Amino acid sequence: MELRGRVALVTGAGRRVGRALAVGLGAQGMRVAVHYHASDRGARETARLIGEVGGTASLFASDLTSADAPAALVRDVVRDMGGLDVLVSSSAVMERTPLGETTAAQWDAMMALNLRAPFLLAQAAAPHLTRAQGAIVNIADLAAFETWPAYIPHGISKAGIVYMTRALARTLAPSVRVNAVAPGAVLLPDNWQEADAAKLRESTPLGRLGSPEDVVAAVLYLLRADYVTGETLIVDGGRHVRR
DSSP states (O other), rough: OOTOOOOOEETTSSSSHHHHHHHHHTTTTOOOEEESSSSSSHHHHHHHHHHOOOEEEEEEEETTTHHHHHHHHHHHHHHHHOOOEEEEEEEOOOOOTTTTTOOOOHHHHHHHHIIIIIHHHHHHHHHHHHHTEEEEEOOOOOGSSSOOOOOOHHHHHHHHHHHHHHHHHHHTTOOOOEEEEESSSEEETTOHHHHHHHHHHHTTTTTTOOOOOOOOOHHHHHOOOTTTOEEEEEOOOGGGOOO
């Protein structure tokens, strides 16, 4: 896929990995729809960075935990930007939810954003992506392939993303390719300490942490790899092969 001039919607683009993805696509000359919910200031900073690297950006606010929001977001992007070629579903929440302490409200909120929203976004985007011969890249997580006792609902939601990616790839072929990236330790939670980072480095086969740019590189590969669909590319420094 030639990326320059195409329209990409990146959800959760106001901060962290979502911002890196939006800026990375902008650097390829794409027109980026920067989605955000609470990160208004962050989204404006993302748009500024996209402009600096040669792309163009438009801002779209939406609470994707609302059942009607994904379809409305796609509608607004298509209306304002004239179409849609690429969907990158990056919005997610990762909350510590140990067994015995997890509430129904926590479960519902996590599934709504991490799993339901990407599906409804893909469903709404499918007709536009089909016309454009476009692509979807979902952001999964290493948690889909490992067991993290303190983050079980998060892991379930990301395992669902992996299955959804395969199912959508089959359903939308041959017009739309659907893939995913499953990052490992590329950007640590804000409240983690250096000791936590050191433990991760020591237990990672490549001996270092990753960066958001590693995820960007994987997404760009999948967008350009015209004979790849239904795959989840793990970007974790080899952590998934430790055992």
